[in-house]
Amino acid sequence: MRLSKELRAFEQRIGYSFNQPELLMQAVTHASMSSPTRQDNQRLEFLGDRVLGLVMSTALLDADQDATEGQLAPRFNALVRKEACAEVAREIDLGAVLKLGRSEMMSGGRRKQALLGDAMEAVIAAVYKDAGFAAAQELILRLWGRRIYTVEEDARDPKTALQEWAQARGQKPPSYTEVSRSGPDHAPVFTIAVHLDDGRTAQAEAGSKRHAEQAAARLLLAEVETAGT
Structure with missing residues (x-):
């Protein structure tokens, strides 16, 4: 499978080139564009949420050796919540490559927070399935960047x-x-x-x-x- 010019440019933005490009295609396909021959990203979203959670749990433990569970929990929630995923998605312009049905396109789907957050989790899962946990971990830590170390402020309700x-x-x-x-x-x-x-x-x-x-x-x-x- 050959990726479009837009998806190849997206690979450059995230710093990862897929060995199985069909995984990236699935990750950016919204349910409104699914068909018998085109899988949507909902199953990948499910998996990506779990991969993101494991990576962030580990990163927070490593970043603060003395933090209690009560301190870590709100930091974790701030890093994995849909808003945080959507923020990262906007930074890599994930919305520009989403495959959306006409109704979602007309209602501004490329800018919707929930839709962007879900797609970001799907991209994480696609990398995980393509090359394993280490590759997904590297991607997450790079894209989330300093958020991991400055999350205390964001963790406040x-x-x-x-x-x-x-x-x-x-x-x-x-x-x-x-x-x-x-x-x-x-x-x-x-x-x-x-x-x-x-x-x-x-x-x-x-x-x-x-x-x-x-x-x-x-x-x-x-x-x-x-x-x-």
Whole structure:
């Protein structure tokens, strides 16, 4: 099987060349494009999630020899959550090579956080199946990079941290509103806005209301902490 010019360029972006290019093709194929002759990436996503978890568990243990389980768990969650996978996917422009059905294409599938996160896990699994654990581990550690060593800040629950910030300044707890919901029932995308008493606001989207609220809180928290007020 010969890869397209776009997929060969993607291999260069991730620094890995597939021995079995059909694995990469499967990894970038969304369920909306599956057919009897074309497998989608859902099974690879399942596997990639487990490979990512093992790599990150090991990396966190190696990075901090003295951390307790209670300290490691939120760091782990911050590194493997769908938002983190989607962030890495955006950095390597994974969305540009996704194979999507017309409905997903029209609804902005290449930018959807849940879809990007799933595809990132599928790419990890494809590398694992192509060349084994060591190759997948090397890919993950390189793409996640310094996130592994700076994860403590990201490991905070952003909703709790934002509420504490507001209360410390005499404000009411932040409020959250659903701006919109799009996508099919099996893969919805929620856009949530968070508001502070002082008028500042931020919004984000994710595949669940909870994740969208957390992402919006994280954005607003970063804004207020940068402003220093």
